[in-house]
Amino acid sequence: DTAVSQTPKYLVTQMGNDKSIKCEQNLGHDTMYWYKQDSKKFLKIMFSYNNKELIINETVPNRFSPKSPDKAHLNLHINSLELGDSAVYFCASSLGGGGQEQYFGPGTRLTVT
């Protein structure tokens, strides 16, 4: 049984396009996260979302917007894609707010050409 799943696994698109990445967790967790892992393998949090409270990493461009239709889903929508957006994006979830044990999805490798 997959705990945290993401689709698609790979995404190749051109600059200027708009794309979405979907994330679903079946763990019954209250909090979900989006992380970005760049080419140097640094993993940085982009958003955390708990009970409709969104905490944004201030360094994230406003072209990135998380959307949560329900507690089990947190999608990431990206407008006007740029070359620098190429990275691996990970979704994660935890029971409760920050500081709880986090479970990660398999990642979505985004390549912008």
Next chain:
Amino acid sequence: KQEVTQIPAALSVPEGENLVLNCSFTDSAIYNLQWFRQDPGKGLTSLLLIQSSQREQTSGRLNASLDKSSGRSTLYIAASQPGDSATYLCAGGVENYGQNFVFGPGTRLSVLP
């Protein structure tokens, strides 16, 4: 700003050796700490979580400790096996960051048969 260092950046050992991976935070105000492993092209797998009231955790051949006063954590791997080869990441929940995790750059471990 919280920064995380992991030493060594890479490590290669023969099978059977005991080894220690180190993680340190510039700001010792760590709420809790989680260790992960990441296999190439894969997501993160949670190994151990040291809660705010704890100082160490053990799981099988793994033992992790956290010294909040110094902002340092170690991951001890006993009797290493080739299957332990992966990148090991530490992540600290930061008090002044909504207790969200700040990740280290990782230690790339190779265990040679």
